Amino acid sequence: MAIRDADFKRMAELLKLGASMLSESCPECKVPLFKLKNDVFCPLCNRKFILVKSDEELSRAATDLSLRSLEKIAVSKLEELGDLVSATTNPDKQFELVSLISMWLDVLGKLRNLTSKKE
Ligand SMILES: [Zn+2]
Structure with missing residues (x-):
């Protein structure tokens, strides 16, 4: 199908x-x-x-693991971008960097939303 x-x-x-x-x-x-x-x-x-419980837990763990590694990437990107923003005085460059920061924050928010949904 x-x-x-x-x-x-x-x-x-x-x-x-x-x-x-x-x-x-x-x-x-x-x-x-x-x-x-x-x-x-x-x-x-x-x-x-x-x-079955164990399978569910297995898949949960696997999903969590990949989400958490993505979360780590997002956080390190945000740190890098933060450094770049404070180092530049060029408004165009700042705008570009802030757009990227906003994008990564969005990603991070979604990831955290997914990982916190686990009851
Ligand atoms: Zn189906």
């Missing part, structure tokens, strides 16, 4: 709602399962899944 644009939109929508994408996939649709609150389901066929 091919994934259509509408399906991608639905997945993006779910992520915005705070759902997390799991490493397990739907045996039918072959797409990653999503977890919203305590529900694990396939974004395409809407079938619900119950993950």
Whole structure:
């Protein structure tokens, strides 16, 4: 089954709602399962899944790990950019740097939102 644009939109929508994408996939649709609150389901066929506790914890740990390494990258980029901003007096350069800072802050906010959603 091919994934259509509408399906991608639905997945993006779910992520915005705070759902997390799991490493397990739907045996039918072959797409990653999503977890919203305590529900694990396939974004395409809407079938619900119950993950055995250890598997869930495994996937949670794996997801956390990759999110945390991304978080570290975002923080180090922000530090670098902060140094660059204070070192430059050129307004164009400052504008460019501040736009990048804003972008990374956005990324960081999303990552923190995802990792804090774990109950
Ligand atoms: Zn499915």
